[in-house]
Amino acid sequence: MTEWWRDAVIYQIYPRSFQDSDGDGIGDLPGITRRLDHVAGLGVDAIWLSPFFTSPQKDMGYDVSDYTDVDPLFGSMADFDAMVARAHALGLKVIIDQVISHSSDVHPWFEESRRDRTNPKADWYVWADPNPDGTPPNNWPSVFGGPAWEWEPRRRQYYLHNFLIEQPDLNMWNPEVQDTLLDTMRFWLERGVDGFRLDTVNYYFHDRELRANPPNPDHQGPETYGFQRHIYSKNRPENIAFLKRMRALTDEYDARMMVGEVGDGGQTAIDIMAEYTAGADRLHMCYSFEMLSPDFTAAHFRRCIEGVQQGAPDGHSCWSFSNHDVVRHVTRWTPHAQDPDVLARQAAAMLLSFPGTICLYQGEELGQTETTLVYEELTDPPALRFWPEVKGRDGCRTPMVWDMGEPHAGFSDTTPWLPVKEAQALRAVAGQRDRNDSVLAAYRATIAFRKGSEALRHGATTFLDLPEPVLAFRRDDAAQPLTAVFNLSATPRVLTVGGDTALTGPGHAALEGGRLSLPANGFAWLTGAPTLTA
CATH class of the missing domain: 2.60.40.1180 (Golgi alpha-mannosidase II)
Incomplete structure (x- = not known):
């Protein structure tokens, strides 16, 4: 079986911000197809697409209401098939997100589950009785603020949501839920995808006894989620058995892979990465948020890599410096540099020298920086709720810039869903494409150097x-x-x-x-x- 993913360079595409093809200000699948030549020209091996499934878009597609269809916002299934065909013709593998720890609250499964306690899907989500005084069953918080429990008056019970209220958690303790989710993955494997990025892979199982999380005395941040050590609401040992079922599914197909997102930090994240990739019957690889942090020291990078090597000598890791959830790394690490372009070139060299699989985020190859937004321009739920202490994720999600001389830097003919500002437009592809001293040229050269080096x-x-x-x-x-x-x-x-x-x-x-x-x-x-x- 071909293990192409072991030394691959993967390019993450955030569909709503890559290229608008129909003039609605939102990127789409035909837009991705149009721009795949740019991606292939970098020398990467694969693309990873953030969610494009049917969704009410409360969390930009990470609230799925149909796991086996394309949201009209992004196009049609025919558009998806055309995109996959073009990617494959260019030698690019296609990886898609799987958001299966939770669904949208308008998914038909949840609409049925919430009706009463006796319907066929009554146990498809995590339901719990209130305490005698009506309060939630335990102290678990939502990542996006407030308790992780929402009251449903029809059932007179609370349901669990680790993220938005509109994102109820699926009950992985139910074998029928597992079977159905595996069937949705099979649907996309049959359609020709080459792999999956598994969103919040360490959130799949919860403690069946709903025990309260202990406090985290080390928390210093502005958000409330960090006040607890989340040993009961996620990171459960029961997760391993389901990972093995997913691996067995992908192993039925040739040259397919899975990369899990470990939504955690610190040594816990490194330990989970090692645990989830140990042996040959779990995930092919994992990444965490450890290298997506402000830390920029030799000791930090060494600890991350050695931690996985020591914890899972036969496991595999995936490393990245930026993605759609964090401040872009050129901005995060600015205090350690004189020139952002020099820092961008160093980051490329360092990342592409690391062992394992490498993931690049769209615009990273341009040395793109974080966009500064005002409150009126925001769309991200955490930022809207906790502004200004929490800036949210919109600043790293602004549209890809193609040509500074075109409206909105070539992303769209109309006002885009997030603004394209001058600081970002100045880094457009067209202005860097033919310059040997550009960040884009450095990425191409460094990727080619990695590809030509058996050692790297x-x-x-x-x-x-x-x-x-x-x-x-x-x-x-x-x-x-x-x-x-x-x-x-x-x-x-x-x-x-x-x-x-x-x-x-x-x-x-x-x-x-x-x-x-x-x-x-x-x-x-x-x-x-x-x-x-x-």
């Missing part, structure tokens, strides 16, 4: 002990070992180099007389296994 694709990873802010590691391959070195600061650094070595690849450093000079956010790949000292 498959080599074992060993970290070198150097003081902050230098991150260095070796990617071992018998034929062509490489040593990657990164200066994670805005201050130049010089290292002493011993042994037979030379610079290789599209680096940003100088090697002369046994001294490696790394400018601000400089980086280098060195042939062989030289010694490095600060």
